[in-house]
Amino acid sequence: MSELSKVAGLLTALALLSGCASSGMSKSDRYQAQRYHQADDSAPVDPVDVSQVPDAVPKYEPKSRGGNRHYTVRGKHYQVMDSAEGFSETGKASWYGNKFHGHKTSNGEIYNMYAMSAAHKHLPLPSFVKVTRLDNGKQVIVRVNDRGPFHRGRIIDLSYAAAHKLGMLKTGTAAVKIEAIAVEPPWQQPDPIMALVQQQQSEGPKLPIQVAASSQPTVATPANQTSDTNISHRNWFVQVAATQDKARADHLIQQLASLFDAQGRTVSEQKLHKIQLGPFADEQDANKLLEILKKGEFSSAFKVYH
Structure with missing residues (x-):
């Protein structure tokens, strides 16, 4: 056998071995590997x-x-x-x-x-x-x-x-x-404010809740616009919800503040707008509101202290 024939035979054998090795992988596996x-x-x-x-x-x-x-x-x-x-x-x-x-x-x-x-x-x-x-x-x-x-x-x-x-x-x-965390489509979601109103009506008059600065309802303002005259020291707040829709956050906090005769604000961090009610005179008042909210459509509400 000539040297040329030996080389040709070796190349053929290598090609066959290569084909056998690659044929062990599916087309999908080869794609993923590459x-x-x-x-x-x-x-x-x-x-x-x-x-x-x-x-x-x-x-x-x-x-x-x-x-x-x-x-x-x-x-x-x-x-x-x-x-x-x-x-x-x-x-x-x-x-x-x-x-x-x-x-x-x-x-x-x-x-x-x-x-x-x-x-x-x-x-x-x-x-x-x-x-x-x-x-x-x-x-x-x-x-x-x-x-x-x-x-x-x-x-x-x-x-x-x-x-x-x-x-x-x-x-x-x-x-x-x-x-x-399952989220219903908007057209199936109940109006949270109406649900709270119905709950309050069925349970009788709303609980008296004392806020730290004033007992009058206020229009919600962004946290970075809150002045020292409104909040002079650390107090309790109740965070009701958070949304990426600033207009919805402002609308919701105004409705909630009016419903509960309490102050409210939106706290904006990056693209998230946190809806908070307060400040409250003491933790017990915050707990009263939190209990009402959790019975309604705001089961994820919680207290914050700052």
Whole structure:
């Protein structure tokens, strides 16, 4: 056999071996292996401060066109839930970062590891969930817009920012409880003020609530416009809700202040507008109002002291 024939035979054998190796991977697996610029996931090369990144704000969103069909990964079939309402789950959370940053998520959006997002195998996309780390009690609210994790024993993959806020970047995983936050479409949502009015009418006259500065109702003003004549020292407030719609926040606080004959204000932080009633003369007065609100449409209301 000539040297040329030997070389040709060797090349043919190598080609056959290469074909056998690649044929062991599905077309989808080969695509996934090639789409990312790094083999293993990691934190960002130049980390940024994500400690002040706000939680995702639950709001009604229709299901995305992509990512909501039943699917198969590595030969395993996964069912996608029709609704997230009432869903909760306890298990192990992990996080994903730089490898996937800038690539498409399962519903066609672009993954941003600095946003408060997550991946889940079964929840409809998008969904909102509260994630509580069980060993330290830290909580975050994230928007689910991706599929995963597909490692055994893990129930949710958090963004880099969400993992940072839960303190699990170094450990990589943590035991968590996730609870879906279902938001009804606007046309199905009851008017919260009317619900409170009906509740007050059915329960009799409203409770006398003493405010710290004045017993007269006031028009709500942004926190940065509150003067020392209104609030001269720290007091109790009741935060009723928060919204990204400034006009709705102002309208709601005026209605609530009138309904309860109390002062009110909106506190704006970045794009979020917090609706607060007060200041109150003492904590007991704040508790009275909080009890009324929680019985109505504002079950997530809470007290603040500043």
